[in-house]
Amino acid sequence: MPPLTSRPPTTPVLAAETRHAVSVVLNGTPRTGHAHPRLLLSDFLRHELGAHGTRVGCEHGVCGACTVRLDGVAVRACLTLAVQADGRRIDTVEGLAAANQGRMTALQEAFRRHHALQCGFCTAGILMSLTDYLGRNPKPTEEELRDMLSGHLCRCTGYAGIVRAVMDVTGQAGGVPARGPAEGGHV
């Protein structure tokens, strides 16, 4: 009989028990913190760097509340390890107004106008996804927009105000009444 085979030992790149320096450019500012290899990026941002604007809603990648941009691309911070972000650019909700001379962006203003948020817990993630998405698709149809938003869970708004806000800010407000009666038919 052939000998029993066993898996070759793997050499970890980072020691599990050690905190490693993680340097990122957070909203344009270089920041360094320390993280065990298993530390989630969401926990690193919130509790190591003190950037609380990113919220944690499920920690299994479904709700989208923790979405940030990693080198410009929207990612779930709860499914990303802090050490994976080393040397990269991270943009969070705190950076939106900062990059707009301290004023809220047109998207943020539209959210306010259209009551696109209530408790606000899902809002940061949605704003970060939209900022990425609208950069690539500046005039989505409502169907495209709803498809993209389906990566985020919101329990307060029924998504109506969010859709209205985006259609407004993309210059398509005509198709969706600002408020009041609207026809169903999206399901």
Added chain:
Amino acid sequence: MTATQTVEVKGDPAPLAAPLVGRAMPRVEDAALLTGVARYADDLPVKPGTLHAAILRSPHAHAELLDIDFAAALAVPGVAAVVTGADAKRHASAFLVGVRAPMEHWCLAIDRVRHVGEPVAVVLADSRYQAEDALDRIEVRYRPLPPVTSIAQALGEGALAEGSEPLHPAVGSNLVNSRSFRYGDPEAAFARATRTVSIEVEYPRNSCTPMECFVVLADYDAAEDAYEVLSNFSGPFAVHPVMARALNVPGSRLRLKTPPHSGGSFGNKQAVFPYVVLMGLCARVAGRPVKWVEDRLEHLMAATSATARRMRIEAAVEPDGRVLALRMEQTEDCGAYLRAPEPASLYRNHGNLTGAYDIAHLAVTNRIVVTNKTPTGLNRGFGGGQLYYGLERLMNRVAAELGLDPLDVIRRNLVAAEAMPYRTASGGTLDSGDYRATLEQAVRDGGLEALKARRDALRAEGRLYGIGYAAVVEPSISNMGYITTVLTAEERRKAGPKNGAQATASVAVDPTGGVSVTVASAPQGQGHRTVLAQVVADVFGLRFEDIRVNTDLDTGKDAWSIASGNYSSRFAGAVAGAAQVAATRLRGRMAALVAGLLNCRAADVRFAGGRVFSDANPDNGLSFSRVAAAGHWAPGTLPDGQEAALRETAFWTPEPLKAPTDADHINSSACYGFIFDFCGVEIDRTTGAPRIDRYVTMHDAGRLLNPLLVEGQILGGFAHAVGTALFEEYAYGDDGRFLSGTFADYLVPTACEVPVPVILHRESPSPVTPLGAKGVGEGNCMSTPVCLANAVADALSGVAVGGLPPLPPSLPLTPAKLAALIHPPEPPRPAPATGASASPMPAAVPGGRGLTGEGSREVPATPEQVWAILLDPKELAALLPGCEALELVGPNAYRAEVVVGIGPVRGRYTAEVALSDLDPPNALTLTGSGTSALGSGSGTGHVTLEPTATGTRVTYRYGASVGGKVAAVGGRMLDSASRLLIGQFFEKLVARAGGPAASARPPSLLVRLLRLLGLTR
């Protein structure tokens, strides 16, 4: 100065600027929320040395708790303490229970666990990661007991499993409370009626699942024997005394604070209260501050749930559809413990059991049962979704059985406008509204005729399309006495009267003329600060931005009452009203202060445009800030006997809220709004998927304080209702295992599933509340699920096979359930051809999910060689997937350390493995069972070895059952994961016996996908 009184606020003469109340003001809350600077509970700073808690939870639905060994957990680096039920017994007490029955509920299990997820122990460590590591090191021994997993089982209907005993043995039954009520003369009405119509419905368990989970920061001051806790608790603060009693301190020594922002509640954050007590206990035991943040699995599995309800309801009807009397039998599943304020779900609507209808005779039996499921609690619509699901399905059924238009049946029974205020059979007072006119307005403005034409056209094409209706009253501002309706009149006399609903608000002016408002409304995202600024600015004639509203609550300093908090849609009517009362009183005090200066009577002092002046001579005036400063700087100039005009606190309670009468009449809420909905739903004939084509919702919520926010509440409630109707259910296995522990299992509707309803309004101001407003946030959770179900019932008339169409199935109305009504049952799947295996399928694990599989492989070795491998412990260790150690504990019995990952959960199991039914070298049975902090699993496999021309055919059949956390989060993956693990076992066996190495082939797409998901290495 504070005073408890009922105040009637007179309308002001028209102010200079248009009033802010009634305008769609964008919210003051939004800037902080949109820019990320808002501070939720988990964002607040913690004290140095704070410990982080992780909770060990029961993997069993029902079991005796034999012992807990946590020595190994204490040895994990960073761990400071492990807290168990023994500590709870030492420093805490059981929670008070709302019915008279010997049921003990503690913040940690004492000697029995009664639902999956019940807290058993808490690890306190320097970090959450360390605390969770240590959870895996705690060993708990349980003796599983037969679980009670349905209302029928709890009522003892049908056979009980051997060894069954009540959840709470001292009660002697799982039926813990039963009361019957009789109003009017229902027997005579039923005797008189030409016909009776009855239905039976069940309402499932579900929950609103706010995006933010529970958070508790607790500290204990040993010098003062006092607890200080910050938590995103939402009220009702009637639960504060329950928490204080459980911590063995008076309420003054439990200082409870709420954070500036909360990530939603919909009632659910009432259920953080046992954890307030638990973390207070932990802080006391550890002697250090403690922080706990609930994760999503914990929330879905064990936080709270709406009650499940079984309802039999029967109507005595006339041929024209007029309902003379109702008989109701409601049985409520409150889960494992009756947790405060339950059984409120069952009694919240007691005053409006007859809904929007004029029905004078009513017989009700209410039963409360306990089951081995998560305890229930507040959830948007609280009891209303359950009640109206029965009542409005019944009204629909009356129409179907009498051959009438369902809308005409509703019309014929609505309370008439002339009857307002209308006293219901059970004692409620419907305060205002013209229900019939409101319905007709909705029919007209909502386009019902066009919708009917659309239905007819689509049906002509053979499509399944239906229209549904629902008419409900939406109660708001709960009577603190309604829960006592569960007690007999005699018991109530002993306990003392309970009634009212005191709202509080404080309004203060500072020396610069700034106005501050503080309330105890614990907002969870609804925009209370915005509305209060509108209300108070109007009173003082100031600008919106002149008013600063603070909604953080500190029970050690702020005005609050047991009725405080965010529930029963009480904000607009009660809290905003109380703020108006306080502001108006303060304005009156300021008027008295300046009347002398203005040479006019206090009654003639006007406040408008930031100025204070005499009505007779508007040019003679002062700035508002000047008058404000006078209250602070010149108290010496105050007229005799007058207090400085600095601050007012109002306590307001609705006059109509009395205690239940001896005849059990109860006005359970202060106001009742009216909702009439209709909708069009199409069911896909092939897939059974329902699609909401059009939804119209008409509300009369009294005066609208901010239409933008009202619309937000309706849209949000509607989205929750769509989830309830079509997607959401807390699913359990027959053995009580919890099966919906992720948002991939518990399906919350996304932007693709929630249409935008047509929202219509009519405003009939409430005569009860200071501003004429009624609550509005919960109504669609009451009206929409049943409206959609009625539309589905109408659509199913397209598949009627003689007589009446099939009834819609229980909620949620999933495509699978609807397809089963549309299509004939599928033929059974053909049996797989796996050769002539003589071995029977292993008996299913009792109540198990029924993971089964089979397969066979050809191995290039003799049966004897394969047999030798299987019987050699060293070889077996190498074959078992994830086996890290295997020791012999008896003849052919082993203890194995196994690491297995299912989905996001990877766990170390201690497994007992045994070989039995040995028939060398032909057959054997392999059994294994394991437990870990992640749950438990067991399985049996039969292996047969048959010689072939080139070696041996190894055939296996297995059955397995997995429970606990693994089942909750990995349910969707269990089948494929177990197939994979068992596949690995046999691949290794084949390789070991000289067959081609499994890795010689490229891994299949499935295997690669599973690897990606962390299912396998």
